[in-house]
Amino acid sequence: MAQKLHQPVRMCVVCRERFAQSALLRLQCREGSLEPYGGEGRSFYLCPSCTHHKKTPGQLARQCKHGGTEMLMNRLKEIIVNDG
Numbered sequence: 001m002a003q004k005l006h007q008p009v010r011m012c013v014v015c016r017e018r019f020a021q022s023a024l025l026r027l028q029c030r031e032g033s034l035e036p037y038g039g040e041g042r043s044f045y046l047c048p049s050c051t052h053h054k055k056t057p058g059q060l061a062r063q064c065k066h067g068g069t070e071m072l073m074n075r076l077k078e079i080i081v082n083d084g
């Protein structure tokens, strides 16, 4: 069996598919705000195709107990732009 490179695999919280960790956007909620993962605390992953999935706002709201879905989605767009 051909084993791929020893890449860590993580699950996207929206589509629940598994991807190489490096292909995913790693996020976390800090003080009710959506942020790129800062090195500590709880984090979660989003795959590139789910950044505009219709289920994404609900999943972000589930991860971030504070904040409306609109605010969270706006923040997600900012993070993606800054990440590029």
Ligand SMILES: [Zn+2]
Binding pocket: 012, 013, 014, 015, 016, 017, 046, 047, 048, 049, 050
């Ligand atoms: Zn996904």
